[in-house]
Amino acid sequence: MAVTKMFGAAVKRREDPRLITGKGYYTDDMNVPGQTYMAVLRSPYGHARIRGINVEKARKHPGVVAVFTGQDLADGGIGPLPQAWPLEVGMVNGQKMTIPEWRVLAIDRVRFTGDGVAAVIAEDPYTAKDALDLIDVDYEPLPAVTNQAKAMEPGAPQLHDNVPNNIAFHWRLANGDIDAAFASADRIVKAHFINQRLIPNPMETHAALAQWNAGAEEMTFWNTSQNPHVTRLLGTLVTGIPEHKLRVVARDVGGGFGCKISIYPGDILTMWAARKLNRPVKWTEERRENYLATAHGRDHIQDVEYAVKNDGTVLGIRVKAIANMGAYLNTGPAPGVPTWLFAPMLAGCYKLIALQCDTYGVYTNTTPTDAYRGAGRPEATYIIERGMDLIARELGMDPVEIRRKNFIQPDEFPYTSIGTFVYDSGNYQGSLNKALEIADYAGFRQRQAEARKQGKYLGIGLSTYVEVCGLGPSAGANAIGFTGGLWESAVVRMHPTGSVTVFTGSSPHGQGEETTFAQLVSSELGVPVEAVEIIHGDTNSVPFGMGTYGSRSLAVGGAALVMAARKIREKARKIAAHQLEAALDDVVFDNGTFSVQGSPDKKKTIQEIAFAAYMGGNLPPDVTPMLEENHYYDPPNFVFPFGAHICEVEVDIETGVTRLLRYIAVDDCGPVVNPMIVDGQVHGGLAQGIGQALYEHGIYDDNGQLLSGSMMDYAVPTASELIHFDLARTETPSPHQPLGLKGVGETGTIASTPAVANAVVDALSPLGITHIDIPLTPENVWHAIQNARKA
């Protein structure tokens, strides 16, 4: 039975019928008998000593089951949270970094507004919150520091006794002869950039439900996670519940964007309380709690120098980045984000000869930061792509020409970048040309000149980006201190009737892999896509999985299931040869059917072979019954998607309001499994990158109060702030990924922020403005215009 090849088809998502009818299954939708509800009392101070906590009134409140403090947890054997990426390689002092203690609930000191102090477990959620008001905490406020540059200064408030000057790490990447690059430069272009703090805002806040089975001594833990197995591993390390007795389940997850990689104090609390009380405990963050308690992203202060020749050749780049880590190291990849996921990509798609990056990770009295869509790569891409425009301006060159001048050429791949990564494949000129054509770049300058005559400020901005994703080769990750592999797993099981269940270690939360993975397996095995079921997110049924982040699910998880499917195909081919009484070499597979070369009538479908494998009595001597295979795929390299984005804006110089006029994204992520889903990933990435450029900003006051601590105060873009995006693609396969695939989940976010910023600055260039820090809110732009007019 021939089936339609599903690779490349815009198959409608199989996730959708349940989600559009209200039958999705998010963590807070789950209820179990005897369930209780947890609420967490959080510090109202950015920094304070706890002199005492009195929970007696709360304990006596009707409906309250229990109240726990940090001391209760410590007495119960709960230690501090673990950290997965203790930096050592690249540390300037050569020492492994010190990890300060982060307690599940603070005992004697709180270090950020939102640090947990006590937990109430009650019979209903309203009562749990009522009881929070009955807890008396005697705080002694301490001086706070929220700006990372100030936190490094002598005399700044100190967060951790074992971390002098609040410096978590001073890390360096240096490659090429940086002094020679600067010595031979005709000029040095300097920049000072703020890459502001962002708050991820998945529409579903963090949520967890823990159920202890006292008889079996087993914990079931439903939560909203991007990587349930990693949550299980870390949960075991902290709670002591053995890994084989802890089941973690993430069913439908309402977005993650990096902030659901981590395990949070609330997760540990939920598990601990459920076991202690032998009652199920549910914890669902309120949105304002999410703003305080779930990891933030970005937050760099960057000083950059570019060594440049007068002909536009960029020789080298020297960066000092001060990254705000927040009050503690978040439990995800936090220290790796402003270091290994940042510095190696500073050269972008250009042939620099030297690079040096010094990153200081600094503790402040703010919510911990961690991976947020792009994670380090947007911060690097902003430096190189804003930089290209600054350099072009200084040299009087067109922003297109300076990029062309410095591009790595298509025939130079694989290319060892000065950032030390080996870029697998690329054609930067190709995607740029396509974008320029769609944008009518040549005609734009004419339109811009005419508009200026009418007092209208139009601007155009480019970003030609390359990013690293498909994380990644485990050996490389281990070598730079990451305590985990970055492979991915799959089990493919073909049932006697020929339908297929696939168990993947990827953990999609909106990316649509139930659909794309089914397309892949359908294509590999020649079975109808409807006959393939994708199971994910349950540690009791799927093999250990690393999860979904770093645009890795298709590139790495997809490879794992393709390899497993190919093992099935090979086993089935042996069975087919045996049953067709043909030599193995003569049996070929095409679209679900095995046939004998030269004898086209001799054939068996893969479904027939699946049934034969189930029967088991007529198999070759060395072949076991059933068709089931697993594969752990560890990629030989990362993948490097790239592209060119062009943004056109109009700025109202009286109000400072920026209006997007056009946005063109030409992306190259290799061959595309499902174009509809890839477009959707790009759209969403663009919205977040444009959000950083124009609207979003996590702001603290000097006392450590989060001023942008609700959806009323933090500008998640609405439909009205965004426009219809023009998307196009080029297709340059990765030479090492089994299907040539690259990731696409983060490209939009990585590429778009500098494109928009470049467009706004281009619009305002007649006023002499060369840079405005993001976000380019009307207020910030208006002030820049006023300052330029005064100057």
Add this chain to the structure above:
Amino acid sequence: MKHKIHLKVNGVEHTNEVEPRLLLVHYLRDVLNLTGTHVGCDTSQCGACTVMLNGQAVKSCTVLAMQASGGEVTTVEGLATNGTLHPVQEGFWEKHGLQCGFCTPGMMITAVQLLERNPNPTEDEIRHALEGNLCRCTGYQNIVSAIQYAAEKMRTASAQPVKAAQ
């Protein structure tokens, strides 16, 4: 002290005793177990909890269950009729108008309201109508397409009887 309320939800009558402070969204989710309506914020910004109350799209996190007593509520679970998807639901599926799906129920209810009031909205009108509903995944483009698809489908459907008469 609990109070008795009566509501008709998705065509089914319900009588319950609830605390006066119980929010409509928690009544729907926790009392009636209609968990398709979600809670995404606590300041009425996100619109994930949008339901139809007496023909008006409301944010059910900002309505007390008692205020809704005597009224009729339609949630995402009530959009399809006899197993046939509402054109808005169909549009979201056809046009990839959702990714994680968390905002989708509220987004669709808002879309239904929009199309009742304006059967042929422009892209700008659609985007304006969606200002009270946040989506973090899709960048809204495919949501706009989904609503355009639904609008077209609903216009065609309502035009058909006239054609038949001609």
